Amino acid sequence: MSSSSTADLLVRTGELVGPAICVPGTRPRLALPDANGPDWGLRSEVELGFFGRHEPSGLIDELGDAGLRGRGGAGFATHMKWRAVANAPGEKVVVANGHEGEPASAKDRWLLLHRPHLVLEGLILAARAVRARRGVVYVSRSDTAVAATNAIADLRAARLLPADLRLDVHQVEHRYVAGEETAVCRAINGGPALPTAKPPRPFERGVDDLPTLIDNVETLAHVAWIARFGASAFRTQGTAGSPGTALFTLNGCPRPGVYEAALGTSVGELFHAAGGLPDGMGGLLMGGWFGGILRGDHSALRCCYDAVRETGSSLGCASLTALGRDADLLATAAELGQWFEHESARQCGSCRNGTAAMSRALLSVAAGDRDPAHVANLSRWGTSFVGTGACAFINGAAALARSVAAELNSGPTAISNRWEKGSSNAGTH
Numbered sequence: 321m322s323s324s325s326t327a328d329l330l331v332r333t334g335e336l337v338g339p340a341i342c343v344p345g346t347r348p349r350l351a352l353p354d355a356n357g358p359d360w361g362l363r364s365e366v367e368l369g370f371f372g373r374h375e376p377s378g379l380i381d382e383l384g385d386a387g388l389r390g391r392g393g394a395g396f397a398t399h400m401k402w403r404a405v406a407n408a409p410g411e412k413v414v415v416a417n418g419h420e421g422e423p424a425s426a427k428d429r430w431l432l433l434h435r436p437h438l439v440l441e442g443l444i445l446a447a448r449a450v451r452a453r454r455g456v457v458y459v460s461r462s463d464t465a466v467a468a469t470n471a472i473a474d475l476r477a478a479r480l481l482p483a484d485l486r487l488d489v490h491q492v493e494h495r496y497v498a499g500e501e502t503a504v505c506r507a508i509n510g511g512p513a514l515p516t517a518k519p520p521r522p523f524e525r526g527v528d529d530l531p532t533l534i535d536n537v538e539t540l541a542h543v544a545w546i547a548r549f550g551a552s553a554f555r556t557q558g559t560a561g562s563p564g565t566a567l568f569t570l571n572g573c574p575r576p577g578v579y580e581a582a583l584g585t586s587v588g589e590l591f592h593a594a595g596g597l598p599d600g601m602g603g604l605l606m607g608g609w610f611g612g613i614l615r616g617d618h619s620a621l622r623c624c625y626d627a628v629r630e631t632g633s634s635l636g637c638a639s640l641t642a643l644g645r646d647a648d649l650l651a652t653a654a655e656l657g658q659w660f661e662h663e664s665a666r667q668c669g670s671c672r673n674g675t676a677a678m679s680r681a682l683l684s685v686a687a688g689d690r691d692p693a694h695v696a697n698l699s700r701w702g703t704s705f706v707g708t709g710a711c712a713f714i715n716g717a718a719a720l721a722r723s724v725a726a727e728l729n730s731g732p733t734a735i736s737n738r739w740e741k742g743s744s745n746a747g748t749h
């Protein structure tokens with residue numbers, strides 16, 4: 321699928337405004353068929369039993385029992401972050417992160433447009449659990465800002481908003497790093513939406529200089545579901561290490577869009593629900609664009625945090641882009657390299673210079689330059705740059721470099737058709 325340029329992918333994902341669909345075999349929790357329709361609203365959520373739990377005593381333990389992991393990218397245990405903020409003295413702030421910086425992801429947008437009250441229910445429960453009097457919904461699109469603002473007004477009108485909790489919406493300009501947790505706090509505090517050095521981490525000091533709990537909007541929707549149905553019910557789908565369902569965004573298939581599936585569902589089952597892959601699978605872009613490229617057919621790969629990590633990649637925000645069997649993966653990698661260079665906040669030397677150097681090397685390799693130094697450099701940068709930035713952005717660029725270097729090192733069957741056909745040197749690296 322040589323048409324899968326990053327520009328194409330951006331355009332395609334931007335068009336993903338269709339219904340969210342539940343993959344056969346999964347029982348829907350978020351992507352309820354009716355929630356796609358215009359009649360869904362606060363009344364529907366209340367009828368399902370949400371907004372019935374006013375004092376979330378024991379909720380943090382329950383999140384631990386449920387094994388909920390954050391859906392914003394890192395898959396970190398939600399209850400641990402909540403407990404750290406709850407244990408801090410004094411006032412706190414809670415933030416629903418609906419920025420959705422990953423260009424190949426559309427699930428947070430779907431949630432905010434179709435089930436904003438559920439997200440707010442999770443945010444209110446979070447505020448109660450950590451004793452916060454301020455909550456912020458953080459977004460970068462005007463449609464999600466309007467949806468969240470209207471949903472807050474609905475709650476206020478229905479007297480479902482605690483009197484001592486101030487909820488508002490903060491909209492920033494879209495750029496990838498604006499969703500990183502320190503950038504979120506900096507922007508809400510009135511600064512630019514760019515990451516800051518850690519420590520302090522937001523759970524220590526963030527919005528208004530107070531301990532701040534930041535959760536992805538999908539994580540908060542699952543919190544509301546657990547508060548309503550319980551930890552054991554949550555664990556009836558998913559794997560032991562990655563319980564529950566997740567909203568996947570699938571691209572590069574006949575019916576791209578948002579799909580709910582139990583964590584651990586295979587790549588093949590996911591794409592089957594999205595119309596299959598008529599041209600077969602030549603590679604997979606993982607985690608949005610943060611998990612690098614997996615070459616070959618990964619239909620059997622189980623989509624849970626641990627199984628994907630074992631491949632050297634990461635599930636990230638659960639966005640997967642299938643590349644066809646005839647895709648030029650080196651050309652795709654070069655485009656992603658340029659995107660990383662462009663999206664770097666250019667604050668840290670390693671990120672500014674590193675993403676530029678990686679991008680140059682990827683472009684050279686994609687253009688057929690067989691200098692072994694490129695492969696050696698990509699391989700080295702793929703590990704040496706990890707953890708050198710103030711935020712984890714550079715880690716995504718490094719993952720890309722690592723995946724390309726590993727494939728190029730793997731011999732004559734390496735990463736792209738162009739590499740195989742390109743020169744008499746093919747297969748010597």
Ligand SMILES: Cc1cc2nc3c(=O)[nH]c(=O)nc-3n(C[C@H](O)[C@H](O)[C@H](O)COP(=O)(O)O)c2cc1C
Pocket residue numbers: 389390391392393394395396398417418419420421422496497498499500501502534535536537539540711712713
């Ligand atoms: C460069 C970068 C960009 C990020 N962008 C987002 C984002 O757009 N949305 C999001 O929810 N989390 C994003 N994150 C993760 C947040 O920093 C934070 O960990 C997350 O919102 C916490 O939510 P969770 O625990 O529910 O996953 C990003 C992280 C990095 C390093």
Ligand code: SF4
Pocket residue numbers: 497515516663664665666667668669671672708709710711712713714
């Ligand atoms: S690592 Fe890159 S994106 Fe992150 S703060 Fe530094 S310059 Fe900005």
